[in-house]
Amino acid sequence: MLQVLACGAAIVTLSMGIRHGFGLWLQPITQEMGWTRQTFALAVAIQNLSWGFIGIFAGMAADRFGAFRVLIAGAALYAAGLAGMALSPTPLMFALTTGVLIGAAQAGTTYAVIYGVLGRQIAPEKRSWAMGVAAAAGSFGQFLMVPVEGWLIASLGWKEALLALSAMVLLIVPLAFGLREPGFGNGAPAAPREQTIAQAVGEAMRYPSFLLLMAGYFVCGFQVVFIGVHMPSYLKDQGLSPQVASYALALIGLFNVFGTYIAGSLGQRMPKRFILSFIYFARAVAIAVFLSVPLSPLSVYVFSAVMGTLWLSTVPPTNATIAQIFGVQHLSMLGGFVFFSHQIGSFMGVWLGGYLYDVTGSYDLVWYIAIGLGVLAGLVNLPIRESAIVRAPAQPARA
Known part of the structure; x- marks a missing residue:
């Protein structure tokens, strides 16, 4: 279990850590290339859609053939x-490289694939906790990598940094070798499959x-990707230095380490729907307070710490709920479907941020939309039923 958890956490740290810093490239690239912010935002929006859509099929492949092959392909696509x-x-x-290629790479190197391995290899009584550890690793990657990426841009230039x-x-x-699963070889899964993919x-x-x-995950994607990509430019527009934005993103990553771990641990002890509802309501309150107080480095850092605690803390209880309801046989694929909804929200958040900024000259309207969606997501998670689904006895499927 320790090897699987350590290698999975390290992969998420690297993959998520890199992508959390993409907002640092918005102004250097658009200014040098003479592009609008909407051009950059559209490419990142396509990246999120690509990640979500291809993630469904990456999840299918990981469930059928094991995560190892999917991770190798994802690493190659990420580099390209x-x-x-x-x-x-x-x-x-x-748009094709930043959007489609990197999105496909993230589909094969992040949560859906890693959580499928954890779900199959770790006992149910520790599953939510293990998913919290993996999500915390991704958060630590943001804390670690965003300052590194900022330093690379300042030292090498934005092209050389990439x-x-x-x-x-x-x-x-090499980390993928630690996630090779027993029984996944020569195209054969480890156990007879009780359901087809279609079923x-x-x-x-x-x-x-x-x-x-x-529906809740759609809102999660809208909020975190809008903030992650556009907040550096929002802060610079308000007269704050680029270092404030770098520190803010790093603080989000640091506090997300604690938030995701706590959410995963609490998921073993209390209904996950209550955890999810609290997170979404708290995000709406945090954004509203941030917009209502005078903007300063201190207010940015406090907001970043609060949002960081809530940032990816939705991930462990969401995926653990899927496993609890449907089992782990198709966990990567079903997690991929839910994550696709997250990425549709991500597309809307990052693209709408760029579009409305170009149209109105400010991000105010998108902030207000993020508040309203947070309240809505808090409400829709309350009636979720977490008990295992009851299936009629059926013959094992052949495929």
């Missing part, structure tokens, strides 16, 4: 996408609680 992000001469090429990250992300390859998807899509989880 970061290099393409540095060298793209046109907005179209930038090429350095392209080489660094290949460290996922598992149909069952989930007919289950109201699964749809409510998807």
Whole structure:
């Protein structure tokens, strides 16, 4: 268990740590290339959609053939996408590399794939806790990597910094060897499959609680990606230094370490729907307070600490709820479907932030939308049923 948890956490640390710093490239790239913020935001929005959509199929492959092969392919795509992000001469090429390639890479190197391994390899009584540890690792990656990325940009220039990250992300390859699962070889899964993919998807899509989880996760994606990508520019527009933005993103990552671990641990002791509702309501309150007080480095740091505690703390209880309801046989795939909803929200948050800024000259309207969605997500999580679904006896499926 220790090897699986350590290697999975290290992969999430690297993969999520790199992507959390993309907001630092918004102004350097748009200013040098003469592009609008909407151009950059659209590419990152496509990245989130690509990540979510391809994540469904990456999850299917990981459930069927094991995570190892998916992780190797994801690492190669990540390296290629970061290099393409540095060298793209046109907005179209930038969207294809930064958007499609990196999104596909993240689908194969982040939570859906890693959580599938944890769900299969770790006992149910420790599953939510283990998922909290992995999510905390991704948060530590943000705390660790965002300042590193800021330093690389300042020291090397934004293009060279991306090429350095392209080489660094290949460290996922040796780490993937620690996630090779017994019985996943020659295309054969470890155990007979009780449901086909179509049966598992149909069952989930007919289950109201699964749809409510998807709705809440849409809001999570909208909020965190809007803030992560646009807050550095928002703060600079308000006259604060770029260092304040770097420290703010790092603080989000640091406090998210605690938030995700606490959420995962609490998920073993209390209903996960209450944890999720609290997180969404608390985010709405935190954003409202942040906008209502005078802006200063101190207010930014306090907001970042609070939001960091709530940042990815939705991830462990959401995925643990899926495993609790449906079991672990198709966990990576079903987690991929829920995460696709998250990424649709991410697309809307990052693209709408750029679009409304270009149209109105400010981010105010998007902040207000984020508050309203937080209240809505808090409400829709309350009626979720977490008990295991009752299935009629059936013959084992052949595929």
